[in-house]
Amino acid sequence: MTLSALDFVLASRRSEITGLQQLLQMGKLVGAVSQLIHLLQRERGTANIFLCSQGKTWGGRLRERTAQVERAVQAVQQQLAALDQEELARGNAARLFSRIASVLHSLSTLPPLREQVQQLAIAQPEAMQRYNEVIRCHLALIVETADTSGDPSVSRALLALFSFMQGKELAGQERALVAAGFTVGSVDEQASQQLVELIDAQERCFHTFCEFADAASLALWQQQQQEESRELERFRRLACSRTLPPGEPTEAALRWFEITTTRIDAMKRIEDALEKGVMQCCRQRIAAAQRDAEQQRQEIAQLPQADDPFTALIPPQLSRTVLELVEQQSRQLQALDAELAGLRATLAERKLVERAKSLLMQHHAMSEPQAHKTLREMAMQQNKKLAEIADAMLSVAAVMGKKST
Numbered sequence: 001m002t003l004s005a006l007d008f009v010l011a012s013r014r015s016e017i018t019g020l021q022q023l024l025q026m027g028k029l030v031g032a033v034s035q036l037i038h039l040l041q042r043e044r045g046t047a048n049i050f051l052c053s054q055g056k057t058w059g060g061r062l063r064e065r066t067a068q069v070e071r072a073v074q075a076v077q078q079q080l081a082a083l084d085q086e087e088l089a090r091g092n093a094a095r096l097f098s099r100i101a102s103v104l105h106s107l108s109t110l111p112p113l114r115e116q117v118q119q120l121a122i123a124q125p126e127a128m129q130r131y132n133e134v135i136r137c138h139l140a141l142i143v144e145t146a147d148t149s150g151d152p153s154v155s156r157a158l159l160a161l162f163s164f165m166q167g168k169e170l171a172g173q174e175r176a177l178v179a180a181g182f183t184v185g186s187v188d189e190q191a192s193q194q195l196v197e198l199i200d201a202q203e204r205c206f207h208t209f210c211e212f213a214d215a216a217s218l219a220l221w222q223q224q225q226q227e228e229s230r231e232l233e234r235f236r237r238l239a240c241s242r243t244l245p246p247g248e249p250t251e252a253a254l255r256w257f258e259i260t261t262t263r264i265d266a267m268k269r270i271e272d273a274l275e276k277g278v279m280q281c282c283r284q285r286i287a288a289a290q291r292d293a294e295q296q297r298q299e300i301a302q303l304p305q306a307d308d309p310f311t312a313l314i315p316p317q318l319s320r321t322v323l324e325l326v327e328q329q330s331r332q333l334q335a336l337d338a339e340l341a342g343l344r345a346t347l348a349e350r351k352l353v354e355r356a357k358s359l360l361m362q363h364h365a366m367s368e369p370q371a372h373k374t375l376r377e378m379a380m381q382q383n384k385k386l387a388e389i390a391d392a393m394l395s396v397a398a399v400m401g402k403k404s405t
Contacts, residue, residue, distance in 0.1 A: 010300070013293035019150050020289060022087060024282040026145050029079040030158070031275045033103075034165065036072040037138050038268050041172040043069050044131035047117045048176040049257060051124040052183035053250060066114060073107055088148075099137075099144040106137040128176050132368070135169055136358075143351060157281050159346065160212035161274040164221075167205030168267045170369070174198045175260035178239045182253035187242045195239055197369030204372075214277060220270045227266075232259050349387035356390035359397055 043065040050062050080100065088096065113130050116122035142165060146158035177195055181187035187195075210218060235256050238245055245252040353375065360371035379389045 017289045020286045027279045027282050032076045032079045039069045039072045052180050055120050096144050099141040102137045103141050106134040154281050156212045157278045160209050163205050163209040167202045170202045179253045179257050185249040187239050192242050201369040224266050352387045352390040356393045
């Protein structure tokens with residue numbers, strides 16, 4: 001059987017639709033991971049209060065949070081089982097599969113961590129760091145999902161979602177940090193500085209979110225910012241100045257926890273809207289691609305049949321029609337590629353910075369905001385972009401790693 005240019009025009013459309021359908025399935029996974037992260041953040045916050053109170057507060061609530069997380073883990077497992085691994089493997093899914101493996105491994109660290117928490121056999125800072133690492137692995141999966149997208153509109157929606165989720169995670173770390181200080185009756189200088197860095201890091205994440213978010217999500221975020229409690233800012237100022245609120249320390253910690261939980265739960269509603277936006281975008285793009293494919297099939301069916309399938313031997317009138325179809329699709333793909341290239345460059349820079357931060361956190365016991373601050377200071381000193389500093393750091397680490405083996 002001899003194939004013509006028209007066969008591959010239609011094959012291109014089918015490939016586009018298949019890719020979008022895979023994105024839709026990945027969107028369902030993102031939704032399940034988003035819910036799991038939120039519940040992990042709740043468990044972390046509850047464990048934080050439990051440890052700081054020496055097991056006197058929220059023991060029962062901690063068990064409830066653990067059960068909720070385990071149900072969310074099962075939901076993620078179901079979405080992973082629904083992925084078409086063979087179809088994904090035909091693309092460049094190696095990094096995606098690696099991220100999924102990291103997520104599953106991180107979840108295996110939760111049972112021993114929980115046992116240590118229940119037995120009060122782990123210090124609060126170490127427990128928080130281990131919870132943070134589990135959540136960080138899940139967030140990395142979200143950004144990798146965005147990188148596998150071949151559609152600019154979906155990539156933008158995923159970038160907005162990831163940036164917002166990252167900001168929300170930093171808000172959760174802020175909640176845990178200040179609650180710990182208030183519970184023990186002391187906010188030391190290191191915690192105060194870390195709080196300032198966490199607030200600054202949140203602002204950076206939400207700024208990136210605003211760059212990529214749709215108008216409806218931006219409106220929701222602006223509304224939340226207007227409605228945020230003045231009491232939140234008052235507590236923040238007290239903690240930054242290392243001053244404790246009046247009254248019994250545990251009561252102050254629980255009040256702070258309540259205020260910040262209200263804020264984070266409101267963020268989750270925006271996060272849910274962003275997730276729905278990703279799914280809606282996928283469905284709209286699939287519907288549009290299917291309409292285009294059907295229109296092309298109809299146009300091709302109306303073309304007069306040529307004796308020779310090769311364009312060069314098709315009669316001039318038919319050749320021009322075929323060429324128009326091919327060029328039209330080519331222009332559409334080129335426009336998508338150009339837009340996607342810019343988004344992927346942004347993603348690549350974000351991933352470099354995240355990897356460099358992870359390196360600093362692992363080898364220098366830094367928090368995420370501290371690692372980002374270090375990279376930013378190095379970039380300013382050397383008058384280079386943040387991504388360039390991150391890339392150089394990772395390159396040096398790779399060389400040193402090879403020399404040590």
